[in-house]
Amino acid sequence: MEELKKRAEIDPKFKWKVEKIYQNLKEWEKDFEELKKEAPRLKEFSGNLTSGESILEYLKINEKISRKAEVLYVYAHLKSDEDTSNSTYQSLMSKIDIYMAEFSGYTAFFVPEILSLEDGFIEKEIKRLDELKKFKFLFDDILKEKPHVLTKDMEELLALASDCLDAPAAIHNILTNADMTFGKIKNEEGKEVELTEGNYSSFIRSKDREVRKIAFKQLFGEYKKLQNTLATSLTCSIKNFNFSSKVRKYNSALEASLKPNNIPLDVYRNAIKVMDNNLDSLHRYIDIKKKLLGLDEIHMYDLYVPVIETPKEKVQFNDGVKTILQALKPLGDEYLNIFKSGIEDGWMDIYENKGKKGGAYSWGGYDTMPYVLLNYNNELNDVSTLAHEMGHSIHSYYSRKEQPYYYAGYTLFCAEVASTTNESLLIHYLIEQETDEKKKMYLINQELEQIRTTVFRQLMFAEFELYTHDTLEKGVPLTAEDYNKAWHDLNVKYFGDKIIIDEEINVEWSRIPHFYSDFYVYQYATGYAAASAFSNSILKGKEEAVPKYKSFLKAGGSDYPINILKNAGVDMTTDAPIEATIKRFNELLNMIDK
Template identity: 80%
Template structure:
């Protein structure tokens, strides 16, 4: 497509079918008015949750209202994402967004009231009232947080201060996205181009060493100039997490982050330890990369360069679907049939159009299809994105089909597992069937880079996070120089002696927005490791592997994530999943060395 089409110029067969949710805006408006009338009834339960029957009544009404609100919300947002310039859908989305905050206030009493009841009384009521039994896990999950819930006044005070406490993240975002500029560099054709955070990723992959070196030095040079400000904002953010965990009577910020989902602290610390025990694999990768790129010396700015370039192949959408279906054959006909019906029934919005939101996602509600937004551009990366997003959607399909409304949503810890399992099966399939040596090498490098950036790199981030939180928890101050030194030392340890750890990299910590979301990044690595373990068992045809995996998909949020994975045969409290990923990394290194 030389010129981007308008939304109405795209054929219906390439669009998702949202008319299944609401035929028109009038129907949406009618439902929205009904919701506003019904939802206020939730407030009538305040102060009345004194027995099992009233709690059960509350659950029933809350489900009815929440499902309607969710459907209205999903429809408005999906329509807006089709064409963000459409003022009708802008106002629809804005209307529902504003209302959702009001709706949340109607149910704010629920958790404090449940927590005010005696544990023994609640246990007796669950045993007495048959209809409450399915809510046992949900209620016990609320009760276990009792030691960390504060008085009503304290909770209100913290809620009122939450906006102020988010300031460090807001400051980092505005400084790095709006205020920082990186000047100009010469591109591969000798043209002067402005360097931005957006185009840096393509410059750092450039085959021209001078281009990637210039981009690297220019970008991090600007961060270096602002390192003291960025260090102050990061320290303030970490102190906020530490303050919050202390106020809520947790032993540490790490415990405050993991305990609500019942994730043992060992899962985090052990992941870091296992990766540390296997850093020789990453050192070996650096050595091989240096050799394949024909470099006398390898620098930090050489890490992202593909070891081989192949001509771009055009892969039409239907061909992409067939490639993914072939790759996912080991998952069995039931899974493939769901995938095919998703493609045929209008789950997917395929091509880019003017005003359409960029990127890709999978999203929907309990009563809608698990929709997929793509901006498919006929490249191999788009085929991988299709496999990834359909992994999420089929996870949602199974969990909504098998679980009640309250247990249909899975946690973030589990979210990336299904999508990454699909990607893992796809790349295995592509490598296995490829006969052209150049293409095979390219694909092997793709998977190696996935593991390097998702497992090794994210666990290096996790190690840095643990160091910063624990140091500040002990009352030891951290300056920009301390952050720089810690980051430099980690890079030396992770990448080994073969690479030159350029001084510019020392300030890289200041560029990572994830450090403003408490202990978030390790989940990329654990999710990838769990997916690797699943795909390995499935590909080896291990007895019951597919059924166990589907059991994981069907479990939704009916238990804590560690238990859901353990029941499916992947024990994240052991070294096995991450070690399996490293074993795969080593196999790929063996292939690439041949």
């Protein structure tokens, strides 16, 4: 193994150009001192938002100060992520983090004060002052929450209790990541290694079936021992969310989660219904997988193993970029040129170095370039990650270019669409171009697994969440046995009768941290479905497909996510996007089932 390089040893051409934000620490410190002087001005508006003019002045000053704060914050975090062992940048990050908590206190009065104004006041002022008109959506969004905002005292009380209400998630995190141990296990080479949550995924994909089986039984065996504690923890988390939605006068926890973004409840329920009507496709996949793996019987621990092994090919970064540019050709020259300029202008931090933050992300601020952190390791998966993160970055680039500051950010419901559209175009291209039959099968399996885990699995999670919240909302208690039974029944329904639903899987619900972020996971499935719909119409060369897709990228947060997608030609209130994803799944099954 080559020894990992220190940050200073990495060639500058492979590093992002953070110096475009600040040349040096002196510049950063100067801006930070200015921010600390300017920011307290915002407090002076508290109690004085009595006219359109004063509201407009607040919005202008808040934008100017917030943009400065954002740039300081982005720079400190990017520098810290380059090398987490660099104490200079760790303290810089710590300094801005502490200050940002104080800064948010300066602006906390704004929404409650807007909501306390008499009905019709804001609408009247928007009509009267032209400059306020562009903020109409911002105010509509605030005012629609009026029935759910409590008195000042109640809001303060809930804020004080928020830390305690978050306890179940914190307990689950510590219990599963710090306190639980899973013992030792023999790997494919017969060496004893410790089984952890971190390396479990490599064991469950092992070619050696005995390794997969032992890892599966050992991991879930430990969760089984703590099932009563983990059931209590999950029940408390759901009860807290149900309590909060009731206090805020929502009709249900689901409404409390979806209504702030104006997402109709039917979007959630319909996604589950469409999936339930198409489970025969997943049953067929299981049957094909069993056949391709040459198994007499297929178990839950066989689900993640690739149906075909191919020698790992090395893909150099520049070759990866060339492949992506070919795959994204249908998006047109403008998109490709932005992509190329991102590579050339220093958006990217490409290779791993000692102390660098792991994983990958796309980030930045309204006044900075989009920045992409990678840990590129010359594997096909890294090419896909690059396409994904650049999807986010170009979405941000368009949004910031086309939208004013207050509308430049996009919601979580839209966030994964652009990144997944890029991935979808890439995998389509790779499958189409591949002439080696084995490699082609491998790629087809990759896309099938992507749809299985992102759409089928996440909607199974969503169905489980609906059951748990509805049951507890009715005042019916849930024990570990109840959770186990519900999870077992869902696995039987989703995977069909061709697979053995091993009893260990019954406790899998206790391992999923997303269940502590209520009604969150369905957005993976809807995001994937929206991306599939976009890539499908782009690849088929449908009229206006690319301009419509770009209109989605340019919309930022200027409207509710459902409207933004609908205006771009993808209607998430219908069954069509998820049905189109299942249609693609079936096409892939036909390719692999020869």
